Amino acid sequence: MLLKKRKKPEPQQENHAAAALAASPVAHDIPHPDLISVEEAKAMDLDQMTELFMNHLNPGQYHFMKLLGFHKVKIEKAEGVWYTDQNGRKILDFFGGFGSLAFGHNHPRILAARKKFQDENRHEIAMAFLSQYAAALAHNLAEIAPGDLDMVFLGSSGSEAMEAAIKVAERAQGPKRAKVLYAQNAFHGKTKGVLSITDSTLYQSEFKLVEDVTKVPFGDLDAIRHALEGDPQIGIVCLETIQGGGGIIEAPAEFWQGLRALCDEKDVLWVADEVQCGTGRSGRFFAFEHYGVVPDVTALAKSLGGGKCAMAAMIARKPIYMKAYGKPNTALIHGPATFGGIGEACITAIEGLNVMYDDQLMKNAAEVGGHLKSELQRLMAKYPKLIKDVRGRGFMLGLEFQNFSKTMPLAVRPALAVLDDKLKGSLPGFIGSALLRDHNVLVAFTEYNRNVVRLQPPLITTRENVDTFITALDTVLAGGVTKIVSNFVKSQWS
Numbered sequence: 001m002l003l004k005k006r007k008k009p010e011p012q013q014e015n016h017a018a019a020a021l022a023a024s025p026v027a028h029d030i031p032h033p034d035l036i037s038v039e040e041a042k043a044m045d046l047d048q049m050t051e052l053f054m055n056h057l058n059p060g061q062y063h064f065m066k067l068l069g070f071h072k073v074k075i076e077k078a079e080g081v082w083y084t085d086q087n088g089r090k091i092l093d094f095f096g097g098f099g100s101l102a103f104g105h106n107h108p109r110i111l112a113a114r115k116k117f118q119d120e121n122r123h124e125i126a127m128a129f130l131s132q133y134a135a136a137l138a139h140n141l142a143e144i145a146p147g148d149l150d151m152v153f154l155g156s157s158g159s160e161a162m163e164a165a166i167k168v169a170e171r172a173q174g175p176k177r178a179k180v181l182y183a184q185n186a187f188h189g190k191t192k193g194v195l196s197i198t199d200s201t202l203y204q205s206e207f208k209l210v211e212d213v214t215k216v217p218f219g220d221l222d223a224i225r226h227a228l229e230g231d232p233q234i235g236i237v238c239l240e241t242i243q244g245g246g247g248i249i250e251a252p253a254e255f256w257q258g259l260r261a262l263c264d265e266k267d268v269l270w271v272a273d274e275v276q277c278g279t280g281r282s283g284r285f286f287a288f289e290h291y292g293v294v295p296d297v298t299a300l301a302k303s304l305g306g307g308k309c310a311m312a313a314m315i316a317r318k319p320i321y322m323k324a325y326g327k328p329n330t331a332l333i334h335g336p337a338t339f340g341g342i343g344e345a346c347i348t349a350i351e352g353l354n355v356m357y358d359d360q361l362m363k364n365a366a367e368v369g370g371h372l373k374s375e376l377q378r379l380m381a382k383y384p385k386l387i388k389d390v391r392g393r394g395f396m397l398g399l400e401f402q403n404f405s406k407t408m409p410l411a412v413r414p415a416l417a418v419l420d421d422k423l424k425g426s427l428p429g430f431i432g433s434a435l436l437r438d439h440n441v442l443v444a445f446t447e448y449n450r451n452v453v454r455l456q457p458p459l460i461t462t463r464e465n466v467d468t469f470i471t472a473l474d475t476v477l478a479g480g481v482t483k484i485v486s487n488f489v490k491s492q493w494s
């Protein structure tokens, strides 16, 4: 395959050509620009991919991939829990695309449903007509969701579903009660509305955000009560049921039950962000089901797309939805987006949901995820100088490493402690890089607490896969910090 040096026409030439074309009374063929074909894209080598990534995608991000050694991998194939790279090496996926691969890669039933849909020339965009696919998916989600969480808005990203969730709640509460309470270390997306309740100075940067928001510590019911009693404009409480980006953080059942009672008492709507922890990942379809409570609005994305497409959903209690958009003159205020409810994405999600129950994937997440958690706890007891905590449930687990200074001999700890903040993430980074380089296992980190490795493998992961991962991690940790660091340094030169 050739990726020729691409040279754009000089502006001068371009202007002349454009002027000549515009002046001509005859329609001309438009010249085919120097485009890469699908087959050429598949056949690119790492040098070519790097060049295009640096020139057209995100040069800054490449820096991090390079640091971890991830830039040397070109994925050629993905099946189940495995990636296969350009050298035929199989990589065990314990990262799972930030939790978007509940069914693993290219689940055969999902592939078959999509292929049949294509072979039958089914339609995708149906804004003018009723869509049987969108209607069926909405029915399935309402059937799965408890209580009267019955009304569904379909979109294509978690941010979009969360925007829809906040908007439906705001419409129902009215402008005088539109203030949103959110949690420290929350991640709800990067679009401008929900960025206002995503607790990151990095992501918020200097953007002009929605100002009607207030923040409390996650899981602190007294702080929420205090905030609601002090400010009657707060009409919405928005929380991830399990914080993902914050480092896989849970709150106890009493918190959620207290929150439900408090919201009822104060006429406040509770929005549960289940974009990451939902769709079966925690061992129940919605993580809030563990606590026997039902929110007013919730949102799903990630694995809802079956690992094959972009699909997201906001689900609201019927009275809330009807109040917000239930009449002809309000129906289109937040009506369907162009790609909301697109045909093949809907049938992918429908097939995925059926697979989830047919194959008992949530049971597997609870059982095999439990095995993974207890194995991690065993490693924590074996390596207390390295591992600080193991958290989460099902296949949404966090493995927190100690600050760098804690891994060093007692005498040098105080001197090194001043560097702990700067070095946050370096130890898990070295370990993640060793896992991929020497043991063919992929893991990733949480956004805010970079000392936490997030383990979100597909829900089809077996005990054998877990044991492979644990053996790899044990071998890396057994080397101790000195070996982990020196191997990392060596890898930077190879």
Ligand SMILES: Cc1ncc(COP(=O)(O)O)c(C=O)c1O
Pocket: 098, 156, 157, 158, 159, 160, 162, 187, 188, 189, 190, 240, 244, 245, 273, 274, 275, 276, 277, 301, 302
């Ligand atoms: C809890 C949560 N909410 C919202 C989002 C935003 O989803 P997306 O990246 O699809 O926009 C994410 C993404 O990681 C998430 O974890």
